[in-house]
Amino acid sequence: MTNTTLKLLAQQLQLSISTVSRALKNHPDISAKTKAKVQALAQNLDYEPNANAVQLRTQRSKILGVIVPTIANFFYENFIAALEEESSKNGYTLMIFQSSHNVENELNNLKIFRQNRVSGVFACLSNSAENIDVYHKMNEHEIPVVFFDIVPKDNTITKVRMADERCGVLAAKNIIKRNAKKVLAIFGDPALSISQIRKTSFQNFMTDLSPKTNVKYINATSSNEAEEIFKNHYNKTVKFDTVFCMTDEILIGVMKAIQALQIKVPSEMGVISISNGFIPNLYYPVISYVETSGFQLGKLAFVQMMANMQTGKAVDELTVEAKFIEGGSM
Amino acid sequence: MTNTTLKLLAQQLQLSISTVSRALKNHPDISAKTKAKVQALAQNLDYEPNANAVQLRTQRSKILGVIVPTIANFFYENFIAALEEESSKNGYTLMIFQSSHNVENELNNLKIFRQNRVSGVFACLSNSAENIDVYHKMNEHEIPVVFFDIVPKDNTITKVRMADERCGVLAAKNIIKRNAKKVLAIFGDPALSISQIRKTSFQNFMTDLSPKTNVKYINATSSNEAEEIFKNHYNKTVKFDTVFCMTDEILIGVMKAIQALQIKVPSEMGVISISNGFIPNLYYPVISYVETSGFQLGKLAFVQMMANMQTGKAVDELTVEAKFIEGGSM
DNA sequence: AATATTTTCGCAATCGTTTGTTATTTTAAT
DNA sequence: ATTAAAATAACAAACGATTGCGAAAATATT
Numbered sequence: 001m002t003n004t005t006l007k008l009l010a011q012q013l014q015l016s017i018s019t020v021s022r023a024l025k026n027h028p029d030i031s032a033k034t035k036a037k038v039q040a041l042a043q044n045l046d047y048e049p050n051a052n053a054v055q056l057r058t059q060r061s062k063i064l065g066v067i068v069p070t071i072a073n074f075f076y077e078n079f080i081a082a083l084e085e086e087s088s089k090n091g092y093t094l095m096i097f098q099s100s101h102n103v104e105n106e107l108n109n110l111k112i113f114r115q116n117r118v119s120g121v122f123a124c125l126s127n128s129a130e131n132i133d134v135y136h137k138m139n140e141h142e143i144p145v146v147f148f149d150i151v152p153k154d155n156t157i158t159k160v161r162m163a164d165e166r167c168g169v170l171a172a173k174n175i176i177k178r179n180a181k182k183v184l185a186i187f188g189d190p191a192l193s194i195s196q197i198r199k200t201s202f203q204n205f206m207t208d209l210s211p212k213t214n215v216k217y218i219n220a221t222s223s224n225e226a227e228e229i230f231k232n233h234y235n236k237t238v239k240f241d242t243v244f245c246m247t248d249e250i251l252i253g254v255m256k257a258i259q260a261l262q263i264k265v266p267s268e269m270g271v272i273s274i275s276n277g278f279i280p281n282l283y284y285p286v287i288s289y290v291e292t293s294g295f296q297l298g299k300l301a302f303v304q305m306m307a308n309m310q311t312g313k314a315v316d317e318l319t320v321e322a323k324f325i326e327g328g329s330m
Numbered sequence: 331m332t333n334t335t336l337k338l339l340a341q342q343l344q345l346s347i348s349t350v351s352r353a354l355k356n357h358p359d360i361s362a363k364t365k366a367k368v369q370a371l372a373q374n375l376d377y378e379p380n381a382n383a384v385q386l387r388t389q390r391s392k393i394l395g396v397i398v399p400t401i402a403n404f405f406y407e408n409f410i411a412a413l414e415e416e417s418s419k420n421g422y423t424l425m426i427f428q429s430s431h432n433v434e435n436e437l438n439n440l441k442i443f444r445q446n447r448v449s450g451v452f453a454c455l456s457n458s459a460e461n462i463d464v465y466h467k468m469n470e471h472e473i474p475v476v477f478f479d480i481v482p483k484d485n486t487i488t489k490v491r492m493a494d495e496r497c498g499v500l501a502a503k504n505i506i507k508r509n510a511k512k513v514l515a516i517f518g519d520p521a522l523s524i525s526q527i528r529k530t531s532f533q534n535f536m537t538d539l540s541p542k543t544n545v546k547y548i549n550a551t552s553s554n555e556a557e558e559i560f561k562n563h564y565n566k567t568v569k570f571d572t573v574f575c576m577t578d579e580i581l582i583g584v585m586k587a588i589q590a591l592q593i594k595v596p597s598e599m600g601v602i603s604i605s606n607g608f609i610p611n612l613y614y615p616v617i618s619y620v621e622t623s624g625f626q627l628g629k630l631a632f633v634q635m636m637a638n639m640q641t642g643k644a645v646d647e648l649t650v651e652a653k654f655i656e657g658g659s660m
Numbered sequence: 661a662a663t664a665t666t667t668t669c670g671c672a673a674t675c676g677t678t679t680g681t682t683a684t685t686t687t688a689a690t
Numbered sequence: 691a692t693t694a695a696a697a698t699a700a701c702a703a704a705c706g707a708t709t710g711c712g713a714a715a716a717t718a719t720t
Binding site for chain 1: 709
């Protein structure tokens with residue numbers, strides 16, 4: 001069965017295409033009688049306007065592009081879910097690509113966005129150090145770009161992110177509150193700015209307000225690595241009494257070690273992490289965490305995108321506030 | 331900056347639009363010299379073909395639609411990730427919507443798919459009992475539909491799913507192998523066919539091969555409910571020694587109870603679940619599970635879609651095989 | 661009844677491509 | 691040198707919608 005078009009409707013009704021078009025959008029020029037006839041037939045024949053034709057003619061698409069390293073990830077899936085929710089509400093549609101942390105894929109995806117004349121792009125860089133000229137080029141083509149999560153240093157562009165400094169501070173604050181003596185603090189990939197920011201803020205706060213707390217700083221790039229690190233350090237003579245996990249990945253490794261070693265939480269070991277809360281809630285007691293929500297960030301990113309599209313270009317950096325969620329692990 | 335078009339290139343080069351078009355696609359009619367000139371300028375001006383115009387003209391879109399209840403979910407995120415991987419490889423683009431388990435949203439999303447003339451739809455019903463006429467209508471409009479996960483009973487349509495019978499059987503088999511005496515088997519929402527299939531196959535196998543094993547069957551629709559159920563039943567005088575969890579959700583609740591009650595796994599309690607493996611791997615010991623992979627299902631769905639698109643219409647039901655993964659919980 | 665006004669609708673251009681057909685130029689064949 | 695053949699490029703009609711403008715018909719004004 002062929003798709004119904006305005007032309008087809010017009011033929012069957014012995015009307016012109018323009019009349020049919022206007023009738024369907026309730027244009028005042030068209031009489032009520034004609035409108036009724038047109039709309040009835042349209043309904044009958046399952047007429048749906050061809051988005052390609054509309055977009056070609058009106059020169060604007062209702063599509064927003066999204067690039068994430070991978071969809072299957074706590075943070076990104078929530079970010080996307082929020083984005084999709086808002087987009088749907090506002091009549092937009094999402095075109096989602098995975099870069100798989102590969103710059104070549106990323107460039108290719110951007111090309112497809114351009115071909116589809118998307119009206120905006122949400123981008124998470126696949127390489128924090130990469131060249132962002134291509135994004136500037138998007139802006140030249142009047143396609144606003146909102147960066148999130150892994151963002152370029154460049155400050156002529158729009159970015160949204162978690163208030164990572166606050167995350168570090170809140171974590172440190174609660175560790176001090178617990179009156180910890182010896183702390184193992186595990187951070188993520190040291191190459192990522194997010195790790196740097198969280199660590200710096202954590203460390204500064206810690207040394208300023210509780211200089212005599214013994215803190216061992218260390219980096220881990222996977223769950224397994226975190227698990228090993230924990231086990232190795234736990235065998236030392238002076239046991240630490242509190243562990244800080246910068247990400248869910250690290251928390252997962254640490255918790256496996258804690259379960260394996262049958263360490264009691266929180267009496268023998270305090271645990272605190274930065275997370276959206278899903279992983280912390282899998283354990284008993286629930287792990288205390290500083291909340292960073294991909295969902296909230298998605299909402300913020302969308303708002304920012306709309307602003308950006310209306311004002312032409314809004315260079316700005318916005319952050320989502322973080323807060324401490326008490327579990328039972330501290 | 332305005333977008334470059336064939337027209338613009340043609341003007342600047344003093345050539346006709348058709349020549350430019352053909353030059354860019356290496357048509358044999360065009361001389362090497364002209365091709366070189368055209369391609370150079372195109373590159374220079376960042377020319378990207380307008381996908382809307384192309385699709386309008388060629389009457390085919392390279393877009394595939396996906397409807398899931400929510401993106402933020404272990405199963406769906408992996409399904410989508412697989413789909414996106416394959417789509418990208420094959421020059422397709424994904425348009426993803428969340429139905430939020432709401433039929434109205436679902437219908438609206440289908441409408442947008444029609445407007446965009448997507449060349450295929452992957453659909454997960456938001457209500458297992460719903461009317462699927464609208465999907466038949468998609469087929470009439472020559473848009474193939476592949477159902478997954480929550481599929482209609484109708485067998486004139488294409489569906490892919492996990493081999494859920496095998497899942498039930500494999501779980502039962504390993505419970506018998508453990509020599510369990512008293513089993514608590516928790517299944518999901520009884521309204522979903524997936525729960526019914528898994529339960530029936532589990533139960534049949536169990537009663538056939540080990541009729542004297544005492545099995546308590548029960549349903550839970552959330553993690554919290556599963557946790558409560560476990561706790562309530564564990565307080566009984568005759569303790570069960572093995573628990574079966576039909577989904578990750580249920581496993582999460584059960585494991586919280588197990589941790590809270592400080593039950594030793596596997597000595598005091600055997601645990602087995604059906605999962606993609608992520609959640610089982612968060613615990614120590616790792617929970618044994620029957621593997622069902624959203625990722626694999628996504629791959630299968632894509633293959634099926636391609637077949638469907640080529641052969642015109644392939645009514646078929648395909649399943650992904652399941653296998654038992656040994657953790658340390660049995 | 662003649663003119664002015666308003667309603668109602670059709671014409672035609674346009675968005676950016678693709679592609680069948682035709683026209684022109686170049687090269688080859690006699 | 692003339693003609694045939696091959697190479698190269700232009701013309702023009704779609705695809706399906708939107709929209710400014712003008713024409714015809716219906717109604718209102720005098």
